[in-house]
Amino acid sequence: MAQQQRDVDNVETFATQARGYGVDVSRHAPEEVEQAIAERIEPPAVGTSLPWEDVSLPPAVTTDPTTGELREAVTGVTPAALAVASYGSLVLRADDHGSEPVSLFNDLHLAVLQEADVVADMAAAFTWFGEELRETRDSAIIATGPSATADMGALVQGAHGPKRVEVLVVT
Amino acid sequence: MSRASKADHLRHVMETEGDAVGANTRGFNAGRYESVAKLETYEALKDRAREIKADAITRLPELIDELTETVEENGGTVYLAEDAADANAYIESVCEGADRVVKAKSMTSEEIDVNEQLESRGIDVVETDLGEWVLQVADAYPGFDGDPSHIVAPAIHFSRPEIAQLFNDHFEPDERLETAEELTAFARERLGELIEDADVGMTGANFITADSGTIATISSEGNIRKTVAVPETHIAVAGVEKILPSVEELQPFVELIGRSGTGQDITSYVSLFTPPVSSPRPHFDEPETPLAGDGSSREFHLVLLDNGRMAMRDDDELRETLYCIRCSACANTCANFQSVGGHAFGGETYSGGIATGWEAGVHGYDSAAEFNDLCTGCSRCVPACPVKIDIPWINTVVRDRLNREGDPAAFEFLVDGLSPDADEGVDHQKRLFGNFETLAKLGSAFAPLSNWVANSQPAATALERLVGVSAEREFPPFQRTTLVEWFAARDVVPPLDPDRKVVLYPDLYTNYMLTARGKAAVRTLEALGVEVLVPPAPGSGRAPLSQGMVATAREKAESVADALGPYLEAGYDVVVIEPSDLAMFREDYRRLLPEASATLFADASYEILEYVYGLLENGADPDALSAADDDGRVAYHSHCQQRTMGLEPYSVAVLEALGYEVEQSNVECCGMAGSFGYKEQYYELSMDVGAELEGQLREIDADRVVASGTSCTDQIGDLLEEEPTHVVELLDPEGRR
Numbered sequence: 010m011a012q013q014q015r016d017v018d019n020v021e022t023f024a025t026q027a028r029g030y031g032v033d034v035s036r037h038a039p040e041e042v043e044q045a046i047a048e049r050i051e052p053p054a055v056g057t058s059l060p061w062e063d064v065s066l067p068p069a070v071t072t073d074p075t076t077g078e079l080r081e082a083v084t085g086v087t088p089a090a091l092a093v094a095s096y097g098s099l100v101l102r103a104d105d106h107g108s109e110p111v112s113l114f115n116d117l118h119l120a121v122l123q124e125a126d127v128v129a130d131m132a133a134a135f136t137w138f139g140e141e142l143r144e145t146r147d148s149a150i151i152a153t154g155p156s157a158t159a160d161m162g163a164l165v166q167g168a169h170g171p172k173r174v175e176v177l178v179v180t
Numbered sequence: 181m182s183r184a185s186k187a188d189h190l191r192h193v194m195e196t197e198g199d200a201v202g203a204n205t206r207g208f209n210a211g212r213y214e215s216v217a218k219l220e221t222y223e224a225l226k227d228r229a230r231e232i233k234a235d236a237i238t239r240l241p242e243l244i245d246e247l248t249e250t251v252e253e254n255g256g257t258v259y260l261a262e263d264a265a266d267a268n269a270y271i272e273s274v275c276e277g278a279d280r281v282v283k284a285k286s287m288t289s290e291e292i293d294v295n296e297q298l299e300s301r302g303i304d305v306v307e308t309d310l311g312e313w314v315l316q317v318a319d320a321y322p323g324f325d326g327d328p329s330h331i332v333a334p335a336i337h338f339s340r341p342e343i344a345q346l347f348n349d350h351f352e353p354d355e356r357l358e359t360a361e362e363l364t365a366f367a368r369e370r371l372g373e374l375i376e377d378a379d380v381g382m383t384g385a386n387f388i389t390a391d392s393g394t395i396a397t398i399s400s401e402g403n404i405r406k407t408v409a410v411p412e413t414h415i416a417v418a419g420v421e422k423i424l425p426s427v428e429e430l431q432p433f434v435e436l437i438g439r440s441g442t443g444q445d446i447t448s449y450v451s452l453f454t455p456p457v458s459s460p461r462p463h464f465d466e467p468e469t470p471l472a473g474d475g476s477s478r479e480f481h482l483v484l485l486d487n488g489r490m491a492m493r494d495d496d497e498l499r500e501t502l503y504c505i506r507c508s509a510c511a512n513t514c515a516n517f518q519s520v521g522g523h524a525f526g527g528e529t530y531s532g533g534i535a536t537g538w539e540a541g542v543h544g545y546d547s548a549a550e551f552n553d554l555c556t557g558c559s560r561c562v563p564a565c566p567v568k569i570d571i572p573w574i575n576t577v578v579r580d581r582l583n584r585e586g587d588p589a590a591f592e593f594l595v596d597g598l599s600p601d602a603d604e605g606v607d608h609q610k611r612l613f614g615n616f617e618t619l620a621k622l623g624s625a626f627a628p629l630s631n632w633v634a635n636s637q638p639a640a641t642a643l644e645r646l647v648g649v650s651a652e653r654e655f656p657p658f659q660r661t662t663l664v665e666w667f668a669a670r671d672v673v674p675p676l677d678p679d680r681k682v683v684l685y686p687d688l689y690t691n692y693m694l695t696a697r698g699k700a701a702v703r704t705l706e707a708l709g710v711e712v713l714v715p716p717a718p719g720s721g722r723a724p725l726s727q728g729m730v731a732t733a734r735e736k737a738e739s740v741a742d743a744l745g746p747y748l749e750a751g752y753d754v755v756v757i758e759p760s761d762l763a764m765f766r767e768d769y770r771r772l773l774p775e776a777s778a779t780l781f782a783d784a785s786y787e788i789l790e791y792v793y794g795l796l797e798n799g800a801d802p803d804a805l806s807a808a809d810d811d812g813r814v815a816y817h818s819h820c821q822q823r824t825m826g827l828e829p830y831s832v833a834v835l836e837a838l839g840y841e842v843e844q845s846n847v848e849c850c851g852m853a854g855s856f857g858y859k860e861q862y863y864e865l866s867m868d869v870g871a872e873l874e875g876q877l878r879e880i881d882a883d884r885v886v887a888s889g890t891s892c893t894d895q896i897g898d899l900l901e902e903e904p905t906h907v908v909e910l911l912d913p914e915g916r917r
Contacts, residue, residue: 076463103457106471107460113406113409135431138430139427139428142394146392153445156449158364158401160333160335161314161363170405
């Protein structure tokens with residue numbers, strides 16, 4: 010119970026922080042996720058399959074896309090491996106399905122996150138990174154809000170990466 | 181560069197770029213204050229970050245070996261390059277046969293001028309960071325300066341309309357570009373296409389972990405991710421100092437770097453790449469090919485650059501430069517940088533306060549000499565630095581080394597005898613200001629005659645021509661009777677059983693010129709039940725230290741220790757009026773005196789209002805002091821070094837306790853900064869920095885202006901044409917001035 014309460018608190022903090030960057034955060038039961046994604050995508054959409062048995066992508070999302078489909082897509086759907094509550098950050102892990110390009114090249118990035126995978130702070134996140142990266146030699150991105158630049162004389166959201174990010178938290 | 185051409189160069193930069201640079205850097209700086217205030221563990225994280233860097237630099241050779249082994253185990257290659265030419269030759273060999281290299285922003289790659297090298301081989305080199313790309317486009321256009329003006333935001337010297345004009349002229353788009361959104365969309369589209377069929381992606385690294393071979397990069401645009409994701413070959417160029425022992429040790433830096441630099445809690449992307457990255461490469465020339473795969477065709481080359489760094493590591497004074505994480509806090513927080521930016525306050529590659537260390541270390545002292553004088557030692561960068569580097573000290577040491585290479589030319593007669601043997605080779609202007617104590621003694625002995633002469637037209641002209649003292653500045657008047665003489669001649673019976681015993685340090689300004697504040701301080705302390713002594717004591721060494729005359733400063737420090745040591749041992753506290761001298765006692769003496777002596781000074785010395793605050797807190801009677809009446813609205817400008825020591829709240833608290841309503845300026849420095857604003861070549865810059873303060877003080881529009889430092893008093897006097905008083909003068913039991 011205590012653990013569950015901590016998870017809920019972390020998700021709440023995460024959502025508040027992420028909304029500060031213009032990121033929409035919504036919570037869904039596993040069986041509702043497919044529908045929620047379908048409602049939020051802007052077609053065409055590509056995605057990488059979600060690593061959880063009880064959660065799936067809607068048919069409107071092309072999984073295992075070609076490079077051409079990646080290029081044409083407006084929305085990219087990927088799982089997030091972890092989130093950092095105090096910063097409103099997502100941890101996007103590079104994988105063989107292409108989550109790194111799918112979360113990067115499209116205007117809208119939809120990230121799907123498990124409630125239990127939200128950690129409180131950076132210290133907790135880096136304990137996780139330390140173990141994971143030493144062991145697997147994988148790559149990951151700590152992504153906070155959409156891509157942005159101030160180099161053109163004012164703050165603009167959507168530089169080289171997505172203009173908009175939405176997070177679906179699976180309860 | 182001569183003093184006149186230096187002044188011309190600064191004026192030109194201020195006129196053409198000052199507004200854009202000022203707005204951006206002040207915005208970053210304000211963001212930093214806001215962002216770090218939200219971080220409860222800020223100070224602890226800085227301590228931790230410094231500790232990690234210190235350890236990593238100590239163990240650097242061992243970490244280089246460990247990292248090399250790790251990267252090779254991961255399937256990459258490590259090349260340890262001795263210098264720029266060596267690095268470029270290797271990069272060129274990797275890029276053999278490539279048509280295009282896309283680059284993420286990297287200062288280290290700029291340090292070695294790799295773009296020019298590759299372009300000379302016919303390779304198309306494209307910067308993908310939007311700011312860097314603007315510079316690349318601008319470089320070919322007359323009237324646009326294509327050199328970076330800031331280490332993090334390289335194109336801040338351009339305004340949006342200037343970028344729009346540049347793009348419209350250069351690319352002739354179908355629809356003219358105007359807004360930041362349009363400019364960004366245009367750049368994204370264009371650069372996106374250039375990335376798609378690039379052969380090589382080159383990045384830098386903010387940090388590299390020896391245990392996993394992970395490269396951490398900090399960015400917001402997403403261009404670094406694309407630069408790594410798409411091309412077949414990834415080259416990372418990084419200074420050897422970027423290595424950290426383990427992944428966990430990235431944490432404090434990730435929390436500090438964005439906040440310290442551009443005032444962002446965190447940037448959009450902190451990439452933790454462990455190359456060769458095992459994510460599939462999109463093949464844009466084969467749109468039917470499925471994306472999925474393990475990316476195993478990727479090649480990775482890590483170029484670790486020495487280029488003077490291992491020698492810096494062996495140099496006790498420059499070593500801390502290697503702790504620098506290039507966040508740009510020292511640039512944004514610097515009042516002079518805010519006015520001129522990196523085109524004046526920078527060398528071949530690096531700009532801002534810490535650039536002196538980098539340039540001296542990687543490009544040599546000539547490059548550092550171009551801008552080293554622009555560090556006034558105000559110390560506002562010190563609390564801003566996330567790894568707590570004593571940046572003013574590095575500037576002082578480099579100045580000292582430059583002085584020793586110097587060539588004292590003509591006009592020996594004027595300044596001969598001013599400089600003791602300790603610092604030979606110092607130029608005349610620095611010697612004049614470095615030996616202010618001698619001047620002050622002479623000025624006081626011959627006052628008021630000396631005041632008439634010093635501020636007479638012929639003398640002003642001669643001072644400007646011979647030693648570069650700005651003719652625009654008026655010298656503060658010397659007093660015939662010094663504070664020490666006044667005190668000795670007084671007929672006051674000391675309290676029999678005082679609560680505290682104090683030596684009021686007669687700093688040069690208070691003793692020879694601004695004696696009123698000294699007298700007010702004596703009477704204030706006595707009224708609060710303190711026994712006060714004002715013994716003769718030499719200058720603290722601040723003046724020579726600020727001119728890079730370290731040996732002379734050390735001699736002064738030793739003389740002060742001789743003069744005040746017996747009082748300290750007898751249990752006296754040392755109370756100081758001039759904040760820059762207090763900073764010597766508390767901070768700089770650590771570098772100049774044996775540890776025991778320095779600790780004694782640091783522990784026993786107090787700023788005057790800090791001391792009064794302590795007395796009042798411990799039960800002294802505030803009614804013994806003058807209080808506010810109906811003109812109680814006060815504008816207060818604290819002193820840069822006073823703020824760095826965290827002491828200005830005491831002045832505010834005491835004034836408020838006495839019934840004043842206090843509003844503070846928030847500029848980092850008044851612009852005078854000791855002798856800086858007196859120098860002919862820096863007068864206009866000093867006034868430009870001061871304009872910010874002037875605006876604030878006029879807006880506050882208080883009944884009176886008070887300040888804590890002498891140079892602030894002089895500067896505000898010149899700006900408002902009315903000399904402010906010191907805070908303690910409002911407390912004087914004999915009545916406010």
